[in-house]
Amino acid sequence: MFGIARKLSQAGVLGLNHRNAGYTLWHNPRHLFPLVDDKLTTKTLAQQAGMAVPPLYGVIEIQHQVRELATLLAPYEDFVIKPAQGSGGDGIVVIIGRHHGRYRKANGQLMTQEDLDHHVSNALSGLYSLGGHPDKVLIEHRVLFDPVFEAISYQGVPDIRIIVFKGVPVMAMVRLPTRMSDGKANLHQGAIGAGIDLGTGRTLTGVWQNEIVTEHPDTECSITGVQVPEWEKILDLASRSYELTGLGYQGVDIVLDKEKGPLILELNARPGLNIQIANRAGLLTRLQLVEQHAPTLKSIGDRIAFAKHHFAPINQP
Numbered sequence: 001m002f003g004i005a006r007k008l009s010q011a012g013v014l015g016l017n018h019r020n021a022g023y024t025l026w027h028n029p030r031h032l033f034p035l036v037d038d039k040l041t042t043k044t045l046a047q048q049a050g051m052a053v054p055p056l057y058g059v060i061e062i063q064h065q066v067r068e069l070a071t072l073l074a075p076y077e078d079f080v081i082k083p084a085q086g087s088g089g090d091g092i093v094v095i096i097g098r099h100h101g102r103y104r105k106a107n108g109q110l111m112t113q114e115d116l117d118h119h120v121s122n123a124l125s126g127l128y129s130l131g132g133h134p135d136k137v138l139i140e141h142r143v144l145f146d147p148v149f150e151a152i153s154y155q156g157v158p159d160i161r162i163i164v165f166k167g168v169p170v171m172a173m174v175r176l177p178t179r180m181s182d183g184k185a186n187l188h189q190g191a192i193g194a195g196i197d198l199g200t201g202r203t204l205t206g207v208w209q210n211e212i213v214t215e216h217p218d219t220e221c222s223i224t225g226v227q228v229p230e231w232e233k234i235l236d237l238a239s240r241s242y243e244l245t246g247l248g249y250q251g252v253d254i255v256l257d258k259e260k261g262p263l264i265l266e267l268n269a270r271p272g273l274n275i276q277i278a279n280r281a282g283l284l285t286r287l288q289l290v291e292q293h294a295p296t297l298k299s300i301g302d303r304i305a306f307a308k309h310h311f312a313p314i315n316q317p
Contacts, residue, residue, distance in 0.1 A: 012282030014273060023165070023287065027248030028269050035245045036267040040084045040136055042245075049244055051237060052263045054080075054255070055141040063124055066117050072139060073116075080143075081120065083128040084136040089186040091128030093119060094142060094156070106155050106183050143263065146229055146256040151221040152176055152194075156183030160196070160234060160254045163271055163283065166294045167242030168303045169235055170286040170311060172196040173278040174203060174228065179218045187274050192216065194223045195279035199312025201231025207277040234262045235307070239300045241267060249287075286311055 014023075036042055046053045057079060058072045073079065077098060083091040093116070094106040102110040111119075120137050122128075129135040149158045156177030163171045173193045177183045180190030187193050192213065194206035203226040206213050214224050228234065238252040241264070251271025255263050276283055289310060297303045 012285035013276060014283040014287065016273060018284070019273060020270075023249040024270055027165075028250070029246070032246050033269050036247065036250065036269050037130060038084050038136075039082060039086075039266050040138055042264075042267050043138075045244055046264050049240070051240060051244070052260065054143055054257075054260075054263050054265070057139040057141065059084075059139070060120055060124065060137040063121060066121050066124070069117055069120060070113050076139075078142040080138075080140045081116070081123075082138045082140060083123040084138055085129035085133065086123070086135070087128075087130055088188060089184040091119075091123050092184070094183075096142065143255045143257045143265075144259065146258045148226060148229055149174070149176070149256075151219055152192075152216045152223045152226065154178045154181075154183060154216070154218045156181070156185055157255055159185045159265055160228065160256070161193075161271065161275060162234070162238040162252045162254070163249075163275060164238050164241060164252055165249050165287050165290050166297075166303075167239050167300070168290045168294070168297065169198060169238045169307045170290060171275050171279055171281070171283055172198055172238075173206075173275050176206070176216060176223065178208070178216070187272065192223065193274055193278035194226075195275075195281075196228060197312045198235075199308045201228040201234070202226065203228070204279060207274055210274075210277065212277070212280070229256060230262050232304075235304045236300060237262055237264055239303050 043053050078096050081093040095103045096106050097104045099110060102112055103116055104110055123135055123137045126132045126134050143157050145157045154177050158174055158176050160174050162169050173195050175185035176192040177185050178190050185191050192206045192208045195204035197204060203224055206223050214222060216223055234254055237254055241252045247269055251268035253265040255265050257263055297306055
């Protein structure tokens with residue numbers, strides 16, 4: 001076991017224990033975790049900093065307010081219901097329209113008002129929250145993703161995950177929903193993670209259930225060589241998230257709305273490590289390089305230029 005871990009480390013691959021001890025715990029003070037563990041807090045911080053986020057339609061904070069849910073939703077044909085402290089996409093309901101008084105989910109299924117009320121009530125009780133604690137529920141704008149991803153995504157909204165260390169973007173991927181993931185951009189539920197060249201913003205090969213892939217399993221379209229729009233703006237949002245939270249090591253999740261452009265979806269103090277498989281490259285070497293040069297990187301522009309110069313292009317077959 002230790003021999004394998006040592007070999008991976010020597011190859012520049014960051015393991016879970018090393019991530020926790022050397023980066024998450026060392027560079028992320030515990031008192032800052034609530035800033036990213038609560039999506040409402042993150043959204044408020046981003047808005048105050050002038051950073052783009054999906055518009056918020058309303059917040060349900062106590063069970064009594066569930067009675068008012070139908071009235072709150074009345075002006076909107078489509079929207080997203082999201083637990084403030086949920087993780088892994090659990091508890092998120094995407095409504096794309098209405099049909100004879102019912103709500104139509106992204107997968108085509110219909111929900112009654114009673115179904116939706118019951119779901120929100122469960123979310124408030126902490127069914128989907130970290131640690132099972134009582135939660136709040138956000139009602140948000142439904143992102144209409146950029147058509148560049150239409151051929152390589154199944155039903156749901158793709159998002160872009162960027163690992164940021166000391167304000168420097170060090171690795172990126174786009175998470176592509178599949179039939180297996182039920183339209184959710186979550187790798188653990190079966191979404192694809194396709195690496196992104198930090199220098200160009202073009203997609204590389206991907207990982208699907210720990211298997212290297214070049215095509216989407218549902219659409220059979222190539223996931224490689226796709227140019228992510230507004231890449232410079234995406235890198236800027238990712239880098240600026242360092243000052244937003246003070247967390248030295250974090251995952252920044254960004255969605256591309258076809259009308260509103262790049263929007264910060266959420267931040268994560270414990271980002272997963274499958275991004276290394278998607279990029280076929282290790283994080284450890286990049287993190288160590290940032291540590292060596294961080295004192296010389298005085299501005300957001302410096303940090304982005306450093307990332308583009310040192311971490312791209314990545315040669316893949």
